[in-house]
Amino acid sequence: MQAAPLAPAATADDALAQPFIRVEGVSKRFGTFQAVKDVTLTIGKGEIFALLGGSGCGKTTLLRMLAGFEEPTSGRIFIDGQDMSGVPPWERPVHMMFQSYAIFPHMSVEKNVAYGLKHEKMTGAQRAARVAEMLDLVQLTPFAQRKPHQISGGQRQRVALARALARQPKLLLLDEPLAALDKKLREHTQFELMSIQQRTGVTFIVVTHDQEEAMTLADRIAVMDRGEVKQVGSPTEIYEYPNSRFVAGFIGAISTFPARVVRLTGEIAELDIPAMGGIFAARGLPGLVKDQTVTLALRPEKISISKTRPAAVNVLEGQVKDLAYFGKDSLYRVILPGGELLSVHAVNASRAHDGGHAADWDDKVWLSFEPASAILLTD
Secondary structure, three states, X not given: OOOOOOOOOOOHHHHHHOEEEEEEEEEEEEOOEEEEEEEXXXXXXXXXXXXXXXXXXXXXHHHHHHHOXXXXXXXXXXXXXXXXXXXXXXXXXXXXXXXXXXXXOOOOHXXXXXXXXXXXXXXXXXXXXXXXXXXHHOOOXXXXXXXXXXXXXXXXXXXXXXXXXXXXXXXXXXXXXXXXOOHHHHHHHHHHHHHHHHHHOOXXXXXXXXXXXXXXXXXXXXXXXXXXXXXXXXXXXXXXXXXOHHHHHHOOOOEEEEEEEXXXXXXXXXXXXXXXXXXXXXXXXXXXXXXXXXXXXXXXXXXXXXXXXXXXXXXXXXXXXEEEEOOOEEEEEEEOOOOOEEEEEEEOOOOHHHOXXXXXXXXXXXXXXXXXXXXXXXX
C-alpha cells in the first residue's frame, strides 16, 4: 500500500526545476562486467528518492559512486552543483548509512551518535548539544546511556540514522536501511524515516529491493534492471502507468495477456485476446494502429468477481481454482476456459460466516474490469 507524508518536502516538478543531484551518462565496469549502463537521473533537494531493483541490478554500485567509494568508468555526478569527479568520500557533503548500521557495540547510544562528530570543529558544549538534538529527533533521549544490545533493532536503526544526520550532510544515502527489521517494525520505521526526513529537509536516496518499501517511502522511484534505469516516476506513475512489461511485473502483482488491436474508437481500443476468449475494451495509447500486437495487463485489485453475471463492458467467466484468505481480503486464482490463470483480489467487506467470500473453491464465477483499469503495453 502506498503512503506519503502529509506535506512532501519536494515534488517531481521541484526536482526537475531545481536539480540537487545530476547523474549524467554514468556507467561502471568491473573488468568485462558492466554493472551500471549510461544512467542519467535528476534528483531534487529534499526528495526521498528510491533506487529499486533486484539483486545485481546496479543500484548499490550507483549508490557507492554517489558516496565516492567507486569512480564512474564514464559519465559525471554533480551534487549541489559541484562536479564530484575525483572528490574523495570524506570531502563530499554525503553520509552513507549501511544495511548493517555499523554501530559500535561497546559504546552507549549517546557515544555512538557523538562518534560521527569527533573530527568536526566543535567545542565540547556544541558537540553535546548536537548529540542531544539528534537523540531528540529520533526519540532516543531516554535510551542515551544504553548499549546497542539493550535496545531493539528499530532503535539501533535510529541510532545509525542519528549518527549520520549529526554531521548535517546535504545528502544521506541509505543502503537497504530496513532489511534487518521484521515486517511490523519495518512498516512502523518507514513512517518514522519519512517524518525525520521531512523535519530535517535532507535529501535521502534509498536503495531497496522491497517494492512496498519504495512505494511507501519515496517521492519518486527509479526502477533498475541489469544496470539500466527502466522508468522513473512517482509511486502512482510507476504502479498505474508502467512503461514496459518488466516494470509492470516487478511492481506489484499483475496478469498479462497477448492481444491484437481490432478497432480504435476515440480513446478506446478493442482487443482480440485469445486467452480470455473474446474481444475486450481498454483505454488506448497514443500511436496505436489496427492489427498492432500489444500486451494487456491487469492488476488483481482492478478485477471484480461475482457468482452472477454483471452488467459491465468487459466480462469473462471462469472457475475458482485456488483461494487464499488474508482476513481483510482474499486472493482468488481463477482458471479461464482456455486454461489461463487470472489472479483476483477482493476485499472481505463482511464477515466470512455471513457470506464474506465472493466465491468458494470450484465455484463458477464472472469476472469484470473497466476499460480504464486495464494497462496496455507495447514494450
